[in-house]
Amino acid sequence: MVKIKKTELSGLINYLSEKYQVFAPVKDGKKTSFQKIKSADEIIDSIPNTNLSPKSIFFPQAEVLFKYDENGIKVPKKDEKPFAVWGMRNCDAKSVLMLNKVFGNAHQIPDNKMYNDPYWKQKYDSSLIFGLACNAPLSTCFCNWFDGGPFDEKGSDVFVIETDDHFIMNGISEKGKKFLKEYKKDDKSDIDKEKIESLKQKAESYLSEKVDISNIYDKLNKIWDEPIWEEISSKCINCGACTFVCSTCHCFDVSDEGKSGKGQRIRLWDSCMFPIFTNEASGHNPRGVSVQRVKQRVMHKYNYFMDNYNEHLCTGCGRCVLVCPVNLDIREILKKIIKV
Numbered sequence: 001m002v003k004i005k006k007t008e009l010s011g012l013i014n015y016l017s018e019k020y021q022v023f024a025p026v027k028d029g030k031k032t033s034f035q036k037i038k039s040a041d042e043i044i045d046s047i048p049n050t051n052l053s054p055k056s057i058f059f060p061q062a063e064v065l066f067k068y069d070e071n072g073i074k075v076p077k078k079d080e081k082p083f084a085v086w087g088m089r090n091c092d093a094k095s096v097l098m099l100n101k102v103f104g105n106a107h108q109i110p111d112n113k114m115y116n117d118p119y120w121k122q123k124y125d126s127s128l129i130f131g132l133a134c135n136a137p138l139s140t141c142f143c144n145w146f147d148g149g150p151f152d153e154k155g156s157d158v159f160v161i162e163t164d165d166h167f168i169m170n171g172i173s174e175k176g177k178k179f180l181k182e183y184k185k186d187d188k189s190d191i192d193k194e195k196i197e198s199l200k201q202k203a204e205s206y207l208s209e210k211v212d213i214s215n216i217y218d219k220l221n222k223i224w225d226e227p228i229w230e231e232i233s234s235k236c237i238n239c240g241a242c243t244f245v246c247s248t249c250h251c252f253d254v255s256d257e258g259k260s261g262k263g264q265r266i267r268l269w270d271s272c273m274f275p276i277f278t279n280e281a282s283g284h285n286p287r288g289v290s291v292q293r294v295k296q297r298v299m300h301k302y303n304y305f306m307d308n309y310n311e312h313l314c315t316g317c318g319r320c321v322l323v324c325p326v327n328l329d330i331r332e333i334l335k336k337i338i339k340v
């Protein structure tokens with residue numbers, strides 16, 4: 001373990017910047033999000049999690065896949081430096097692991113072939129993620145429903161615990177351990193384990209009681225045609241905000257922009273909540289009404305992803321709960337379904 005004073009964060013960010021492009025939570029207009037930073041002064045601290053999730057670091061909202069003209073196709077140059085991400089909360093670090101199952105080395109059912117997304121892999125595989133323990137979860141956080149917790153280390157290369165005056169850093173992955181070894185001498189002597197345990201217990205006490213959703217997969221298999229979907233979806237206005245802030249939603253569209261033999265192909269975030277997402281060239285839309293789209297979102301997160309990857313596509317980060325303009329709370333949806 002390595003312990004640094006909070007005043008040493010600036011030095012750490014400078015040290016990282018020599019080898020990495022550094023991302024961290026910053027103020028972004030009225031919101032907070034993860035952006036590339038040049039110095040530690042830009043980092044905002046004491047926030048439970050950012051309004052916008054860090055998925056955009058590895059899966060940008062708009063990404064040029066290639067440009068084309070009469071001379072052929074040009075793929076954008078690779079980033080010169082790998083990415084280091086400071087301050088990812090436990091739920092977000094876990095969400096990046098989930099997305100890596102889709103874009104990274106994923107074995108897909110039914111053909112069991114391996115699919116890689118080179119744009120994702122180029123950024124993610126060489127990255128260094130500093131997870132940050134969540135000392136004060138919000139009332140909308142429910143990571144405990146998914147066997148997560150405010151001090152969960154999954155997905156972090158280095159896991160950081162913030163005390164009043166210090167950051168205590170623990171190497172989790174091999175690259176995280178290697179980084180810490182190079183950065184500073186390992187020193188366990190001055191680590192107050194009782195203090196860490198009390199911070200952890202305090203953080204866990206902020207969360208509401210865990211709801212057992214272990215039967216949600218089976219329930220969803222049984223209620224496809226039930227009227228409960230009308231009840232669940234009646235408030236939804238299909239604005240798509242929940243999917244854009246979600247750390248695990250990853251639907252995208254591919255669009256060609258250009259004319260006269262010159263242009264670019266771009267990958268853009270899309271949303272299963274939008275009516276035209278599934279509109280077919282024939283004019284037929286298999287999810288033409290709202291209830292089908294809400295059902296799709298719930299099924300994908302808590303049933304289809306289980307089929308493919310044996311876990312729920314949700315970390316309980318609570319962003320969708322906070323952002324929904326009609327207060328459609330995913331936790332209430334889950335509670336209704338498990339009671340059917």
Ligand code: SF4
Nearest residue numbers: 246314315317318320
């Ligand atoms: S569905 Fe909601 S709670 Fe779950 S990961 Fe997405 S935004 Fe977070």
Ligand code: SF4
Nearest residue numbers: 236237239240242324
């Ligand atoms: S944010 Fe709320 S209203 Fe908008 S699509 Fe999501 S559930 Fe529906």
